[in-house]
Amino acid sequence: MTGLPLWAAILVSALVLAGAAMSLIGAIGLLRLPKFYQRLHAPGLTTSSGSICIILGSMIGFSLLNERLVLHEALIGLFIMCTTPVTLMLLGRAALYRDRAENRPVVAPTDPLAVPPRQD
Amino acid sequence: MRRLVPHPLLAVALVLMWLILTRFSLGQLVLGTGVALVASWALGPLEPKTIRIRRWRPIPGLLAVLAGDVLWSNLRVARMILSGRIPSSGVVEVDLDSRDRAVLALLAIIISATPGTSWLGWNPRSGKMLLHVFDLREEDEWKTLIQTRYECRLREIFEWET
Numbered sequence: 001m002t003g004l005p006l007w008a009a010i011l012v013s014a015l016v017l018a019g020a021a022m023s024l025i026g027a028i029g030l031l032r033l034p035k036f037y038q039r040l041h042a043p044g045l046t047t048s049s050g051s052i053c054i055i056l057g058s059m060i061g062f063s064l065l066n067e068r069l070v071l072h073e074a075l076i077g078l079f080i081m082c083t084t085p086v087t088l089m090l091l092g093r094a095a096l097y098r099d100r101a102e103n104r105p106v107v108a109p110t111d112p113l114a115v116p117p118r119q120d
Numbered sequence: 121m122r123r124l125v126p127h128p129l130l131a132v133a134l135v136l137m138w139l140i141l142t143r144f145s146l147g148q149l150v151l152g153t154g155v156a157l158v159a160s161w162a163l164g165p166l167e168p169k170t171i172r173i174r175r176w177r178p179i180p181g182l183l184a185v186l187a188g189d190v191l192w193s194n195l196r197v198a199r200m201i202l203s204g205r206i207p208s209s210g211v212v213e214v215d216l217d218s219r220d221r222a223v224l225a226l227l228a229i230i231i232s233a234t235p236g237t238s239w240l241g242w243n244p245r246s247g248k249m250l251l252h253v254f255d256l257r258e259e260d261e262w263k264t265l266i267q268t269r270y271e272c273r274l275r276e277i278f279e280w281e282t
Contacts, residue, residue: 022198026235029201037238038209041197041254044235049194071140085232085239092240092252 004064012061019053026050036095040088047084051077126164129171131156171222175276182273189269190234197235197254210256211240214249214266223274230270237262 004012022045029042055073062070125131138152173179200207218224224242231239231251240250253262 022194025198025201029197032201032204034206035209037211037240037252038207038254040238040252041235042201044232044238045194045198045201048190048233048235049198052190075137075140081229081233085228088232088238089228089240092238096240096250 004061008060008064012057015053015057015060019050019055019057022046022053023050037092040092044084044088047080051080125157125160127160127167127170129173130163131160134159169221171278173277174280178273178276182270182277185269185273186230186233193234193236200255207255208257209252209254210259212251212253212256212259212262214251214263216242216247216249216267216271218271218275218279219244219247220275220278222278223271226274227266227270231266 003009026042026045029045030039033039033042055077058073059070134156135149135152138155139148142148142152216224216227227249228239231237236254238252240252242249249266251262251266256262
């Protein structure tokens with residue numbers, strides 16, 4: 001096992017730093033955005049570009065270090081992509097229910113969870 | 121064949137995952153295939169409806185469009201958070217024509233994966249999907265964007281008649 005060549009070291013560290021920066025921006029957004037529905041969007045930065053950049057950096061780095069194709073990390077990305085919608089949808093729907101229960105001004109033009117009146 | 125492997129896509133994906141996690145060798149291939157067959161057979165009674173890909177051709181186009189959109193929306197949302205400007209968020213109702221579970225599930229994944237849009241709910245009776253947009257300017261723009269960019273392509277992939 002030898003060290004990384006210079007170009008690879010630069011590429012990998014740039015990718016990892018970019019991913020970390022995007023995750024940090026997502027966390028800042030989660031802290032600073034005023035409304036609940038707006039805060040739903042901030043973690044998306046971490047789960048999409050943040051994780052993609054770090055995963056790419058890790059795949060390139062370890063593939064070169066071990067001199068064979070390392071693809072485990074791609075599975076992490078796949079599972080993150082498939083599971084985040086579940087939690088985001090649960091949170092969004094919980095907020096909709098709360099707003100309806102507290103009689104807040106309606107978020108939606110029509111409530112998607114209510115049964116619409118029959119047309120006929 | 122269908123009784124032997126009720127969910128062929130799942131079985132193939134499981135074999136691939138097994139080979140990625142272990143090093144490729146004939147023994148692991150046999151073992152992984154066995155695990156995949158048992159798993160897809162066990163899922164058969166739980167999920168009788170198999171998801172099938174009807175057309176493969178739109179898939180690369182969809183992936184390319186998705187990659188571009190994810191990148192672009194990431195940069196836009198990040199810039200907006202850093203600038204400290206509070207965006208005008210809002211809710212859009214989008215009419216979806218599809219009732220197919222695979223289309224809806226993938227649409228939900230796509231919408232959640234792109235920062236700046238999130239899926240709030242879907243009414244199965246009216247077929248209306250509720251979308252929350254981080255920086256909302258033109259409502260109609262988002263409606264046509266979801267319908268023409270993603271729903272059309274997904275329906276082409278998973279449904280016979282479009």
